[in-house]
Amino acid sequence: MTDHAQPTRRAALKFAGALGVTFLAAPTLAADVARRKLVVIVCRGAMDGLSVAPPLGDADYVRLRGPIAISSDKVLKLDADFGLHPKLAALYELAMTGQARIAPAVAIPQRIRSHFEAQDLLETGGDRLYGAATGWLNRALASAGRGRSIQALSIGAQSPLILKGPILTQSWSPGGKLTSDISRVSSILQDLYRYDPLLGPALASGMQTEATADALDAGVSPGPRDAKGFAVTAAKFLNVEGGPSVAVLSLNGFDTHANQGAADGQLANHLKTLDDVIDGLRQGLGPAWSRTVVVAVTEFGRTARINGTGGTDHGTASTLILAGGALKSGGIIGDWPTLREGALFESRDLAPTLDVRQVFKGVLADHMGLDRRSLESQVFPNSAGVAATVGLVA
Amino acid sequence: MTAEASNALRAAIAVTRFGLGARPGELADATLDPQTWLKAQIRREGADQPAGALPDSRDRLMALVAYRDEVKTFKADAAAKPQPKAMTETAPGGGMMADAPGRKRAVSTLLKAERRDTLRPLLEGVGDEIFARTVLAARTDAPFRERWTLFWANHFTVSAVKVESAVLVGPFEREAIRPHIFGRFEDLLVASSTHPGMLIYLDQARSAGSNSMAGRLRKMGLNENLAREILELHTVGADSGYAQADVTEFARALTGYSIGSEREPGPRQGRFLFRAPLHEPGARTVMGRTYAEGGEDQARRIFADLAANPATADHIARKLAIHFVANDPPPALVARLRSAYLSSHGDLAQLADALITAPDAWDSGQRKFKTPNEFLVSSYRTVDAAPTQAARDVIQPLTALGQRPFNAAQPNGWSEQASDWAAPDAVVKRLTWAARFAEAYTPQTTEPMQVAQATLGARLTSPVAAAISRAETRPEAMTLLLMSPEFQRR
Numbered sequence: 001m002t003d004h005a006q007p008t009r010r011a012a013l014k015f016a017g018a019l020g021v022t023f024l025a026a027p028t029l030a031a032d033v034a035r036r037k038l039v040v041i042v043c044r045g046a047m048d049g050l051s052v053a054p055p056l057g058d059a060d061y062v063r064l065r066g067p068i069a070i071s072s073d074k075v076l077k078l079d080a081d082f083g084l085h086p087k088l089a090a091l092y093e094l095a096m097t098g099q100a101r102i103a104p105a106v107a108i109p110q111r112i113r114s115h116f117e118a119q120d121l122l123e124t125g126g127d128r129l130y131g132a133a134t135g136w137l138n139r140a141l142a143s144a145g146r147g148r149s150i151q152a153l154s155i156g157a158q159s160p161l162i163l164k165g166p167i168l169t170q171s172w173s174p175g176g177k178l179t180s181d182i183s184r185v186s187s188i189l190q191d192l193y194r195y196d197p198l199l200g201p202a203l204a205s206g207m208q209t210e211a212t213a214d215a216l217d218a219g220v221s222p223g224p225r226d227a228k229g230f231a232v233t234a235a236k237f238l239n240v241e242g243g244p245s246v247a248v249l250s251l252n253g254f255d256t257h258a259n260q261g262a263a264d265g266q267l268a269n270h271l272k273t274l275d276d277v278i279d280g281l282r283q284g285l286g287p288a289w290s291r292t293v294v295v296a297v298t299e300f301g302r303t304a305r306i307n308g309t310g311g312t313d314h315g316t317a318s319t320l321i322l323a324g325g326a327l328k329s330g331g332i333i334g335d336w337p338t339l340r341e342g343a344l345f346e347s348r349d350l351a352p353t354l355d356v357r358q359v360f361k362g363v364l365a366d367h368m369g370l371d372r373r374s375l376e377s378q379v380f381p382n383s384a385g386v387a388a389t390v391g392l393v394a
Numbered sequence: 395m396t397a398e399a400s401n402a403l404r405a406a407i408a409v410t411r412f413g414l415g416a417r418p419g420e421l422a423d424a425t426l427d428p429q430t431w432l433k434a435q436i437r438r439e440g441a442d443q444p445a446g447a448l449p450d451s452r453d454r455l456m457a458l459v460a461y462r463d464e465v466k467t468f469k470a471d472a473a474a475k476p477q478p479k480a481m482t483e484t485a486p487g488g489g490m491m492a493d494a495p496g497r498k499r500a501v502s503t504l505l506k507a508e509r510r511d512t513l514r515p516l517l518e519g520v521g522d523e524i525f526a527r528t529v530l531a532a533r534t535d536a537p538f539r540e541r542w543t544l545f546w547a548n549h550f551t552v553s554a555v556k557v558e559s560a561v562l563v564g565p566f567e568r569e570a571i572r573p574h575i576f577g578r579f580e581d582l583l584v585a586s587s588t589h590p591g592m593l594i595y596l597d598q599a600r601s602a603g604s605n606s607m608a609g610r611l612r613k614m615g616l617n618e619n620l621a622r623e624i625l626e627l628h629t630v631g632a633d634s635g636y637a638q639a640d641v642t643e644f645a646r647a648l649t650g651y652s653i654g655s656e657r658e659p660g661p662r663q664g665r666f667l668f669r670a671p672l673h674e675p676g677a678r679t680v681m682g683r684t685y686a687e688g689g690e691d692q693a694r695r696i697f698a699d700l701a702a703n704p705a706t707a708d709h710i711a712r713k714l715a716i717h718f719v720a721n722d723p724p725p726a727l728v729a730r731l732r733s734a735y736l737s738s739h740g741d742l743a744q745l746a747d748a749l750i751t752a753p754d755a756w757d758s759g760q761r762k763f764k765t766p767n768e769f770l771v772s773s774y775r776t777v778d779a780a781p782t783q784a785a786r787d788v789i790q791p792l793t794a795l796g797q798r799p800f801n802a803a804q805p806n807g808w809s810e811q812a813s814d815w816a817a818p819d820a821v822v823k824r825l826t827w828a829a830r831f832a833e834a835y836t837p838q839t840t841e842p843m844q845v846a847q848a849t850l851g852a853r854l855t856s857p858v859a860a861a862i863s864r865a866e867t868r869p870e871a872m873t874l875l876l877m878s879p880e881f882q883r884r
């Protein structure tokens with residue numbers, strides 16, 4: 001028997017390495033990975049991490065925040081140092097059973113205080129602004145899809161940058177209802193759209209999703225202000241056999257420059273919506289929740305200090321939230337930089353201790369089965385030096 | 395291409411790319427000389443004003459303040475301690491306000507009435523504004539002028555994300571934008587940055603310097619939101635090289651830019667008011683230039699320099715080229731607009747002229763996908779009609795298509811990217827709206843092919859014409875026209 005006829009284990013590993021496949025883990029992972037669910041919630045407007053997860057153990061927190069600090073008797077305590085905002089009650093219950101965790105000092109790779117540029121960077125996954133033109137989640141679909149097709153769905157009238165790219169994704173928002181007339185005109189239009197790269201694929205995908213929605217009876221269920229009902233419906237799409245396993249939602253209104261409020265008020269209302277959405281996803285996913293990771297993330301945090309109008313201005317690091325039955329239980333993700341004067345970034349913002357791509361990479365590797373090489377080159381270009389946060393997923 | 399054919403195509407471009415989509419007969423008007431037809435719509439006095447008796451920002455703001463005061467009084471009443479028992483016992487029959495639960499009920503009835511009588515009309519006023527501007531867009535015979543207006547309204551976005559800004563978006567557009575769209579950019583910038591709508595939307599009205607009187611005595615402080623967005627969105631743009639220190643310094647210069655409250659004498663209520671006690675004393679340095687103390691005038695001098703900054707010319711030239719021509723606009727077009735801006739010192743009438751006469755702007759490729767509002771307005775123009783109801787005809791359909799009027803999610807306004815408007819769900823929603831619209835607006839006398847020719851002109855392709863001629867019903871033919879690749883683009 002020669003080495004040529006029967007490859008040695010070493011040769012096989014070498015071969016796998018050359019292909020960039022994590023060979024040994026593949027067989028078990030592959031079977032299960034296909035059924036995994038990932039939901040990304042983009043919280044737009046710069047969500048104030050210091051209110052999402054108040055650092056009660058940090059002596060400077062109350063001093064810097066004054067009347068908008070969440071008082072310690074209201075905070076839902078996670079451990080001696082951190083808690084959750086009182087409006088994040090459902091998230092807190094999940095955290096208590098190891099199904100939610102926070103990363104309290106996360107930031108995008110470049111220091112930017114423009115909402116729009118920072119959201120672009122968060123969603124493209126580039127190492128710097130304009131380092132990539134398509135969304136990292138779309139490129140992740142392309143990289144994870146070898147031999148299997150992963151579908152993704154955005155919820156809402158507009159599809160976000162994070163999901164834009166070469167892989168056609170679905171989108172859905174409530175309120176549609178198909179009739180036989182519409183279906184007929186749609187088939188004629190398909191013919192007119194044959195050479196239309198924008199409208200052709202969009203109409204085909206949209207009609208298919210609408211048909212699914214009709215079957216799920218989704219077109220009628222949630223009211224305009226019913227965040228939870230909306231999320232329950234969104235979750236139902238993820239449960240459709242052969243349907244999408246990745247979903248993206250956007251929440252707006254986190255830009256609290258004035259009258260931010262504390263345990264109640266403007267920001268509290270938006271956090272309640274976020275909590276309802278996470279709770280609705282859990283409810284709607286049912287048994288699939290155990291195979292799900294939800295990531296809630298924002299473009300940057302807000303100033304450590306309260307500003308002159310009872311709010312906070314654009315800052316740097318913020319809190320990222322992970323939830324889902326697929327999480328490995330554990331404490332705070334990443335280090336806490338503290339709010340000491342000397343520790344603040346530019347003497348004004350919470351300093352980041354974790355690059356947001358580290359968390360994304362960890363989730364994509366451990367939960368969606370992406371290999372390191374595509375994570376470093378395709379999904380997050382030039383990120384070889386940015387280590388994935390491992391051990392987030394059970 | 396013959397001169398005649400080329401003029402027909404240029405007319406079709408003029409009415410859709412520069413205008414808002416052809417009304418019956420408009421294409422014929424534009425065909426003789428498309429450029430002259432467009433140029434004639436530029437006028438010094440600015441945009442048209444929407445029809446109807448629409449209250450100004452002062453009336454709207456004061457009505458809101460009055461409502462808030464009433465609510466506060468009621469709530470204070472509700473929270474007040476119950477009256478002493480002896481008193482209630484002496485009241486014959488107990489009376490309506492005798493006990494705490496009774497009092498709460500009474501207050502909640504009053505609150506409900508107040509909401510119905512004051513708040514609801516105010517919010518309906520927002521619908522009136524949306525309706526009036528949509529009717530204007532659907533009916534105007536100067537559609538380039540109106541597109542140019544809507545471009546600037548979007549450039550200086552004020553959004554209805556707060557109740558206070560919701561009631562002011564309409565007045566902001568009428569008072570700060572429309573009069574200035576063919577004037578100097580600096581005047582437009584000042585009008586926008588001093589209008590109560592913008593001052594409230596971007597949190598400027600209560601911003602105070604830490605060394606101002608209000609900062610020292612009342613612990614009021616700085617809010618840098620408006621300063622940042624003026625630099626990033628309205629003038630020089632994010633890539634022009636300013637730093638956080640410039641934002642903070644500009645914000646300090648802007649302190650005092652505020653609004654007259656109900657405590658001011660009548661004529662000053664609800665209008666721009668410079669409040670010296672909020673203003674941070676001292677000289678400010680913004681983008682390398684130092685501005686001596688001068689109260690209100692300090693920020694005015696910064697506005698003037700920002701308007702004259704070549705980075706502002708770059709930023710605006712690029713945005714215009716993107717809006718009118720393509721998301722990756724021809725560099726020559728951007729350069730032409732930039733130099734027109736600089737040589738005219740930001741004269742927007744000359745800038746409009748430079749756009750219309752730019753050869754690159756007439757490229758026959760249709761690279762702009764209509765926004766939902768453009769799609770809806772051009773559909774009404776095609777059938778020579780206008781919406782008759784704000785909620786049903788305008789607000790609900792545009793909300794479903796992702797563009798709820800006056801409600802841009804963020805201060806950078808509505809997107810220019812086709813992919814933001816052509817998500818699969820959005821295309822299906824366009825189709826369902828188009829089908830319903832076609833049912834309502836296709837009388838038996840309509841000849842769909844004539845409508846198609848009158849609206850698309852030389853842009854009507856033979857596959858679309860064939861589909862229209864083969865359609866089973868008139869509404870189906872209309873739906874196909876409205877959803878055709880050419881009608882969806884401009």
